[in-house]
Amino acid sequence: MxxxxxxxxxxxxxxxxxxxxxxxxxxxxxxxxxxxxxxxxxxxxxxxxxxxxxxxxxxxxxxxxxxxxxxxxxxxxxxxxxxxxxxxxxxxxxxxxxxxxxxxxxxxxxxxxxxxxxxxxxxxxxxxxxxxxxxxxxxxxxxxxxxxxxxxxxPFVPSVLDGVGGPLVHTADYLPAKAALQTKESITIIGSGQSAAEVYLDLLEEIDTFGYRLNWVTRSPRFFPMEYTKLTLEMTSPEYVRHFHALPSAQRDRLLREQRSLYKGISGDLIDAIYDALYRKQVAGPVPTRLLTCTELVGGRWGLGGQYTLDLRHTELDESMPLSTEGLVLATGxxxxxxxxxxxxxxxxxxxxxxxxxxxxxxxxxxxxxxxxxxxxxxxxxxxxxxxxxxxxxxxxxxxxxxxGREVYPVEQRIAFQEFGIPSDLARALTTTEVRS
The missing domain is CATH 3.50.50.60 (FAD/NAD(P)-binding domain)
Structure with missing residues (x-):
């Protein structure tokens, strides 16, 4: 063989x-x-x-x-x-x-x-x-x-929805499920990344045609734009990868939580397009949509009446609130x-x-x-x-x-203007100072 x-x-x-x-x-x-x-x-x-x-x-x-x-x-x-x-x-x-x-x-x-x-x-x-x-x-x-x-x-489904049943949809399967979702009286999107924003805008544009209520729920304090400045982009450099890899595991996990807006946010153009669509539709009257920030999903049930009851908690006010919805889209990554x-x-x-x-x-x-x-x-x-x-x-x-076992493709070792660790000359200077003291 x-x-x-x-x-x-x-x-x-x-x-x-x-x-x-x-x-x-x-x-x-x-x-x-x-x-x-x-x-x-x-x-x-x-x-x-x-x-x-x-x-x-x-x-x-x-x-x-x-x-x-x-x-x-x-x-x-x-x-x-x-x-x-x-x-x-x-x-x-x-x-x-x-x-x-x-x-x-x-x-x-x-x-x-x-x-x-x-x-x-x-x-x-x-x-x-x-x-x-x-x-x-x-x-x-x-x-x-x-x-x-x-x-x-x-596709990740939050543990609070384990075994909840019903026709919930992850964004990975959004397009095949879209037609069925649009027959519902209400649709709720959970999550606030790029996929959530794309699904929200797609459903918002046709809200007048189908007449559903549309909710967008995120536990984040706002709908974060993805940071795309040039010095931030240097954090995808070989130098930063080496620096990150050398950190203790607990420190890496903490940094990833802090860096979510660097690669899991929404593009600025898409945020603007959503606002413009809301503004345009508002001219004709109230838009049946709701955007909830600082709102965490803590549980949920699928009922015999053909709808979900979502248990939500406002993270800043520490107060609970139920939300009923027939359609549920998880943009949970x-x-x-x-x-x-x-x-x-x-x-x-x-x-x-x-x-x-x-x-x-x-x-x-x-x-x-x-x-x-x-x-x-x-x-x-x-x-x-x-x-x-x-x-x-x-x-x-x-x-x-x-x-x-050989160099087929040259690999860049340094491409960033920034220094992510302690520069070698400063490290040597620090050592010399310590010895003299």
Missing amino acids: KIHDFAAIGLGPFNLGLACLTEDVDDLDGVFLESQADFSWHPGMMLPDATLQVPFMADLVTMADPASRFSFLTHLKETGRLYSFYIRENFYPLRAEYDAYCRWAASRVSGVKFGRHVERIEHDEHTYVITASGPSGVSETYRARRLVLGTGTQ YRADVPAFLAPLADRIRWDDRGRYDVASSYTIDHENCEIFVQNAEEHTHGLAAPDLGMGAHRNSIIINQLA
């Missing part, structure tokens, strides 16, 4: 970027196993006007190899849309446009096998043995010397989990004290630091750069260089 140099599990944008960047590396042979029948990126949120929150250069390959034949600009050229994109003068591709680009790239790389559901991974004396069910349900076996885990994150197929490898993987991957600076999680890599499962160790599409090519460069 053929032994691959590596097997990549999951084919989201990050592992697809890995496939593109290794396609022309002759001494690396990888196989990419994806459970879906074809490439699909957030289909439930493919709203017509939604754009990426990163510029087009944050494609699959450009930040590692600007001359790659798999770049977004090459895709535009081949599909006859390059000049249209140029005249548009907007660096931010439409989300549907990015999905089409990824599909284009996936159709041009070898080694990708769709419809393969990985069921179990074991390790024999020399290789990882991957058991997967194929499109026809027949079991298939693959062998590889190393693994790259890109299984992504899963995503969480990384550990796939069940890794159970046989538990002893080969490093874990932190909270049962998460203990990810090395090189994106490895095995005890030897050379066999099992992760993509976008390291937010708790590498910070806000982990889910950033713009850092995907950088991380892939690091992983590929380790897989090949």
Whole structure:
């Protein structure tokens, strides 16, 4: 049986970027196993006007190899849309446009096998043995010397709604559920990130047509804009990732909570569009919508009357209030989990004290630091750069260089104007002062 140099599990944008960047590396042979029948990126949120929150250069390959034949600009050229994109003068591709680009790239790389559901991974004396069910349900076996885990994150449902039942919808499934939601007399959105704002605006625009009441609830004190200033963007730099990784685990967790507005807020343009839509509709009379801030969801029930009763608490006033709604949309984000197929490898993987991957600076999680890599499962160790599409090519460069045992792609070590730790010259000066005293 053929032994691959590596097997990549999951084919989201990050592992697809890995496939593109290794396609022309002759001494690396990888196989990419994806459970879906074809490439699909957030289909439930493919709203017509939604754009990426990163510029087009944050494609699959450009930040590692600007001359790659798999770049977004090459895709535009081949599909006859390059000049249209140029005249548009907007660096931010439409989300549907990015999905089409990824599909284009996936159709041009070898080694990708769709419809393969990985069921179990074991390790024999020399290789990882991957058991997967194929499109026809027949079991298939693959062998590889190393693994790259890109299984992504899963929709998160708050524990206070565990087992609540009823037709609640996570934003991951919004579009397929939209028509049913709009038959309800009332709809409530929980959450205040970009996805929540996009769903709110989409439903607000058609509120007059369908006549529902629309609520938007967040426990945040306001609807935060995502900070997108240039010095803040330097926090996705290699230097900041190294600085963040070197901090104690508890400090990293605290910082991530404090940094939510840096990567989990709403784009300023979208906030303005929501306000303008509210203002425009208000001219004709009261708008049947309500925006609740400082409001935490603490419980909920699905009743026989076909509606939810949500238990809400105002965090500043510490007072409770019930809210009834027929439709419920959870914009509560995503969480990384550990796939069940890794159970046989538990002893080969490093874990932190909270049962998460203990990810090395090189994106490895095995005890030897050379066999099992992760993509976008390291937010708790590498910070806000982990889910950033713009850092995907950088991380892939690091992983590929380790897989090949040589520098295939140069990796920038310093790109920021800021210093995130103590500069070496100041550290030396401090030591000298201490000695003299």
